[in-house]
Amino acid sequence: MDFGLTEEQKMVQDMARNFAEKEIAPYVEEDEENHFYRREILTKMGDLGLLGWSIPEEYGGNGMGWMEAVPALYEIAKVHTSWRLSISGNCWGPAMTINEWGTDEQKEKFIPPLVSGEAVGSFAITEANSGSDVGSMKTFAADKGDHWLLNGSKMWISGGHTSDIGLLYAVTTEGGGAKGLSCFIIDYNNTPGIERIPITKKVGMWPAPTSELVFENAVVPKENLLGPVNKGFQICMWMLNNTRMGCATGSAALAAACLEGSIKYANERTQFGQPIGKFQMIQQQLAEMKLEDDAAKFLVYRAAWLKENKLPSQQATSMAKVFGCNAAVHGANMAMKIHGSYGYSTEYPCGRWLRDAKQFETLEGTSNIHMGIIAGIELGYQPNR
Amino acid sequence: MNIVVTVKQTFDTEAKIVLDGKGSIDGSGVNLVINPYDEFAIEEALKLKEKFGGDVTVVSVGGERVTEAIRTALAMGCDKAVRIDDPALANADEWAVAEILAKAVSKLPCDIILSGRIAVDDGSSQVAVRLADALGVPSVSSILKLDIEGDAATVTREIDGGTELIEVKLPAVFTAQKGLNEPRLPSMKGIMGAKKKEIAVLSLADVGVGAGDVTAKMGVPKFSLPSPRKGGKVIPGEAPDAARELAKLLREEAKVI
Numbered sequence: 001m002d003f004g005l006t007e008e009q010k011m012v013q014d015m016a017r018n019f020a021e022k023e024i025a026p027y028v029e030e031d032e033e034n035h036f037y038r039r040e041i042l043t044k045m046g047d048l049g050l051l052g053w054s055i056p057e058e059y060g061g062n063g064m065g066w067m068e069a070v071p072a073l074y075e076i077a078k079v080h081t082s083w084r085l086s087i088s089g090n091c092w093g094p095a096m097t098i099n100e101w102g103t104d105e106q107k108e109k110f111i112p113p114l115v116s117g118e119a120v121g122s123f124a125i126t127e128a129n130s131g132s133d134v135g136s137m138k139t140f141a142a143d144k145g146d147h148w149l150l151n152g153s154k155m156w157i158s159g160g161h162t163s164d165i166g167l168l169y170a171v172t173t174e175g176g177g178a179k180g181l182s183c184f185i186i187d188y189n190n191t192p193g194i195e196r197i198p199i200t201k202k203v204g205m206w207p208a209p210t211s212e213l214v215f216e217n218a219v220v221p222k223e224n225l226l227g228p229v230n231k232g233f234q235i236c237m238w239m240l241n242n243t244r245m246g247c248a249t250g251s252a253a254l255a256a257a258c259l260e261g262s263i264k265y266a267n268e269r270t271q272f273g274q275p276i277g278k279f280q281m282i283q284q285q286l287a288e289m290k291l292e293d294d295a296a297k298f299l300v301y302r303a304a305w306l307k308e309n310k311l312p313s314q315q316a317t318s319m320a321k322v323f324g325c326n327a328a329v330h331g332a333n334m335a336m337k338i339h340g341s342y343g344y345s346t347e348y349p350c351g352r353w354l355r356d357a358k359q360f361e362t363l364e365g366t367s368n369i370h371m372g373i374i375a376g377i378e379l380g381y382q383p384n385r
Numbered sequence: 386m387n388i389v390v391t392v393k394q395t396f397d398t399e400a401k402i403v404l405d406g407k408g409s410i411d412g413s414g415v416n417l418v419i420n421p422y423d424e425f426a427i428e429e430a431l432k433l434k435e436k437f438g439g440d441v442t443v444v445s446v447g448g449e450r451v452t453e454a455i456r457t458a459l460a461m462g463c464d465k466a467v468r469i470d471d472p473a474l475a476n477a478d479e480w481a482v483a484e485i486l487a488k489a490v491s492k493l494p495c496d497i498i499l500s501g502r503i504a505v506d507d508g509s510s511q512v513a514v515r516l517a518d519a520l521g522v523p524s525v526s527s528i529l530k531l532d533i534e535g536d537a538a539t540v541t542r543e544i545d546g547g548t549e550l551i552e553v554k555l556p557a558v559f560t561a562q563k564g565l566n567e568p569r570l571p572s573m574k575g576i577m578g579a580k581k582k583e584i585a586v587l588s589l590a591d592v593g594v595g596a597g598d599v600t601a602k603m604g605v606p607k608f609s610l611p612s613p614r615k616g617g618k619v620i621p622g623e624a625p626d627a628a629r630e631l632a633k634l635l636r637e638e639a640k641v642i
């Protein structure tokens with residue numbers, strides 16, 4: 001068993017760390033305060049090849065896969081959790097799904113701009129009244145012979161109003177439930193009939209845009225159906241099994257950021273004439289954080305390794321996601337306690353860590369849903385895909 | 386235009402330095418990076434290459450681990466690399482390294498040699514200047530701007546309180562100061578390409594130096610760390626008495642007044 005990174009993986013990791021320090025870190029506070037999405041960070045990521053994992057080189061892929069993508073995203077997310085969405089939103093979501101299910105024309109047209117960072121990507125499943133129960137969605141795509149006519153709305157879509165190219169899941173067979181959904185590629189800049197409304201009242205993830213999308217007789221070209229009609233649910237689950245790695249990696253990285261900040265503080269802050277790190281109770285907190293951080297990281301690496309080797313990874317992905325999210329929430333909570341009153345100050349990152357950690361319990365499958373998947377596979381109720 | 390960049394692998398600037406019992410630096414487990422000033426040299430070389438064409442060759446003296454730094458330079462866009470590794474180099478000093486580099490560089494087609502102005506570990510700022518001397522070419526240190534036209538270079542260098550404009554004929558050695566440029570990050574494509582690029586590993590014999598020719602003239606018997614900062618002292622008592630005591634301590638103990 002090899003726990004080390006190859007020379008190349010280490011170079012990717014170093015590069016991503018340097019990138020995050022140079023291009024993301026200087027803007028964290030400013031962008032948090034202004035709820036500002038700094039679009040050019042995505043362009044720079046694209047220029048460096050940070051959006052092209054597991055994608056054929058002919059479509060602009062970087063020639064590397066999961067075992068490089070995870071360490072890279074980890075370094076980026078550790079600096080600013082909002083940017084953990086970049087790789088899911090462009091690569092693991094739309095680009096990879098189009099590469100798996102798309103026609104040659106779709107691949108040629110849509111993958112290169114997503115991978116180069118020229119386009120912002122997104123994927124839209126959730127609706128106001130349809131969250132965990134994906135099969136209950138209502139947005140309807142009517143087959144009009146030479147085009148699809150879309151009506152309905154989506155809610156909580158990451159990058160919804162900044163996105164250029166996105167996947168959209170909609171009903172194509174009324175009453176078909178999960179068996180009546182299809183997946184569409186939406187060219188947001190050239191599709192009339194779509195209103196995009198920013199959601200501005202989020203608890204955290206402030207620099208990562210989230211939106212409501214309203215479709216009113218939106219005309220989608222016939223050729224933008226991705227994969228077979230009524231196979232949308234299957235495509236969606238295939239996609240989520242990849243994009244969930246964004247949550248798993250991002251939460252493990254956030255937990256690591258909380259620990260790093262807390263260690264630094266515990267060494268600096270003195271009370272009762274000694275660094276607070278000398279107190280056993282602080283040590284207990286730090287030790288718990290360290291245990292959970294490492295466990296979260298290794299669970300993500302294992303899931304990445306399974307994916308790279310094309311082995312069933314659904315259970316491992318759910319485990320990494322749910323454990324990472326617990327580690328992040330617990331870590332952020334501990335970090336705020338260890339930092340004392342300064343932890344409660346917005347001049348320290350503890351508040352941001354806690355705000356950002358809480359997202360992981362909900363999106364891309366709530367913790368309950370993932371616990372259900374883990375147990376369901378273990379019990380033999382469902383296969384491990 | 387062919388360019389040689391000399392590169393040294395140094396400790397990460399954030400690394401915590403630990404000494405072993407004998408006063409030597411314990412490098413195990415420490416993250417190593419390209420000397421940050423050498424990164425400016427690499428970037429400048431790549432910019433010249435983009436403008437004038439030619440090859441950029443990285444030359445470094447050091448053991449197997451130096452390959453990491455060389456690969457990063459190749460991933461940034463350098464074309465080839467030479468690493469000189471020999472057991473006889475264990476205690477090499479600046480003079481020895483410069484002599485060896487001179488021998489290696491003289492075998493390469495080369496119009497310009499770029500280097501960092503200082504290595505952040507030992508901070509001697511000697512090697513590049515000695516290299517120029519050994520090659521019999523001019524050198525300009527701490528450059529902030531480099532313009533090349535034909536075989537002439539116009540260089541801006543930092544001097545105390547200002548800058549100096551220098552004209553010099555090529556070939557020449559230039560050492561890079563912070564501010565010369567903003568080093569690029571290696572792209573994913575660069576990282577993928579780096580593994581296909583050639584790193585020639587040469588022994589002293591390969592570069593034409595006898596082990597006895599480069600016996601260090603200088604040794605470093607011991608390193609020591611700065612003494613740790615002590616906590617402050619509180620002088621109790623009434624203000625006039627405390628002030629008197631403070632003045633006494635400043636004179637007799639701290640010896641600052």
Ligand SMILES: Cc1cc2nc3c(=O)[nH]c(=O)nc-3n(C[C@H](O)[C@H](O)[C@H](O)COP(=O)(O)OP(=O)(O)OC[C@H]3O[C@@H](n4cnc5c(N)ncnc54)[C@H](O)[C@@H]3O)c2cc1C
Nearest residue numbers: 123124125126130131132156157158362363364365366368
């Ligand atoms: C910041 C943010 C970004 C998002 N980005 C996207 C995006 O890009 N694209 C997208 O499509 N969606 C996105 N979402 C939506 C997210 O995926 C959903 O919120 C999530 O799937 C949960 O759905 P819900 O909020 O409707 O909760 P519900 O499904 O209504 O769940 C409510 C509660 O009931 C529990 N529950 C539900 N069903 C079960 C069950 N069977 N067993 C046990 N407990 C259950 C849940 O665990 C939860 O505690 C985003 C959400 C947020 C907050």
